[in-house]
Amino acid sequence: MSAPANRPIGGSDIAASEFTQLRDLLYRESGIVLPESKISLMVSRLNKRLRHLQLPDFGAYFRYIEADQSGEELREMVAAMTTNVTSFFRESHHFTQAAQTILPPLLERVKAGKSRLRIWSAGCSTGEEPYSIAITLLELCPEAARYDIKILATDIDPHALSRARTGNYPAGLTKGLSDARAHKFFDPIEINGNSAWRARAELRNLITFEALNLHQNWPMRGPFDLIFCRNVVIYFDETTRSQLWQRFAHILTPEGWLFTGHSERLDAAAMRHFALDGITAYRRHGAHNQACPIAADATPRAMPRAMSRATCTPDAPQSSTNHITRGYAP
Ligand SMILES: C[S@@+](CC[C@H](N)C(=O)[O-])C[C@H]1O[C@@H](n2cnc3c(N)ncnc32)[C@H](O)[C@@H]1O
Numbered sequence: 001m002s003a004p005a006n007r008p009i010g011g012s013d014i015a016a017s018e019f020t021q022l023r024d025l026l027y028r029e030s031g032i033v034l035p036e037s038k039i040s041l042m043v044s045r046l047n048k049r050l051r052h053l054q055l056p057d058f059g060a061y062f063r064y065i066e067a068d069q070s071g072e073e074l075r076e077m078v079a080a081m082t083t084n085v086t087s088f089f090r091e092s093h094h095f096t097q098a099a100q101t102i103l104p105p106l107l108e109r110v111k112a113g114k115s116r117l118r119i120w121s122a123g124c125s126t127g128e129e130p131y132s133i134a135i136t137l138l139e140l141c142p143e144a145a146r147y148d149i150k151i152l153a154t155d156i157d158p159h160a161l162s163r164a165r166t167g168n169y170p171a172g173l174t175k176g177l178s179d180a181r182a183h184k185f186f187d188p189i190e191i192n193g194n195s196a197w198r199a200r201a202e203l204r205n206l207i208t209f210e211a212l213n214l215h216q217n218w219p220m221r222g223p224f225d226l227i228f229c230r231n232v233v234i235y236f237d238e239t240t241r242s243q244l245w246q247r248f249a250h251i252l253t254p255e256g257w258l259f260t261g262h263s264e265r266l267d268a269a270a271m272r273h274f275a276l277d278g279i280t281a282y283r284r285h286g287a288h289n290q291a292c293p294i295a296a297d298a299t300p301r302a303m304p305r306a307m308s309r310a311t312c313t314p315d316a317p318q319s320s321t322n323h324i325t326r327g328y329a330p
Pocket residue numbers: 029030031032082083084085086087090122123124125126129154155156157160212213214215229230231232261
């Protein structure tokens with residue numbers, strides 16, 4: 001049974017009605033589903049925002065977001081609620097499969113000037129995933145900079161993206177990165193007296209980091225040869241997941257690849273477009289033979305008034321949409 005609407009719940013100082021309001025806002029904006037069992041998570045994450053804004057309670061915080069026409073606090077709320085856990089070469093079988101079977105023929109075509117190569121890390125968090133993709137590419141093709149090869153890395157969380165853009169990783173946060181790869185692709189640096197690694201320019205130059213909410217308009221037209229969307233949709237509901245998989249199908253090249261996280265599976269509707277070909281690796285069917293069921297800017301559900309404005313984050317200047325469109329148009 002739910003708690004009375006005005007009573008604090010979960011041993012916290014948030015009323016049930018306030019939790020519901022903020023949870024619904026989070027869902028409508030990001031697709032992230034927060035069960036009641038995560039009340040204390042919400043309280044601990046958003047308490048920092050309350051303190052920062054000097055607001056007395058979560059009701060006042062909800063009203064503040066509603067009144068904020070810039071959409072900035074809505075973005076801050078979503079960012080605070082995202083889970084950014086990641087690591088280099090996480091679920092390494094995808095990188096092995098890409099290096100051994102998928103990328104070599106694609107790179108041959110690129111080197112022969114017959115095509116370009118576009119890879120999208122959707123939900124890239126602090127960058128470990130796109131940097132791992134860039135390392136994989138450079139190991140196969142050290143002269144990648146000479147060719148039309150680009151990695152787009154996007155996330156809804158502007159703070160994670162800011163960290164990703166620096167390419168700086170404290171020495172203790174390089175899980176999955178071997179010593180050999182660290183020395184080959186990163187420079188040892190110091191940050192506030194602590195040792196860290198900085199991604200070399202050859203890695204950083206392959207990647208464009210941009211803020212993008214997967215549930216809003218995708219300004220880039222693609223097509224992409226590979227999409228990594230791993231450990232992102234686990235926080236979404238089934239309908240939202242299925243719609244996203246199908247949108248990916250329509251922005252992939254014929255026979256392009258979609259990699260998902262270890263606990264994420266395509267449903268029957270999405271599998272009309274894909275065949276499983278590896279561990280959580282899906283290959284699109286050769287031709288776009290089905291009418292696209294989802295418009296490019298479809299959202300999984302109606303967006304309330306305040307929601308539809310939060311496409312670009314403070315970190316993503318006004319020009320970012322054009323930037324994505326420029327770099328990733330056919
Ligand atoms: C757990 S991390 C996964 C990082 C990486 N893909 C990996 O597998 O290691 C999930 C990321 O998805 C992002 N995310 C959640 N909802 C999103 C949305 N609606 N649009 C874009 N990114 C989203 C979060 O900000 C977070 O950085």
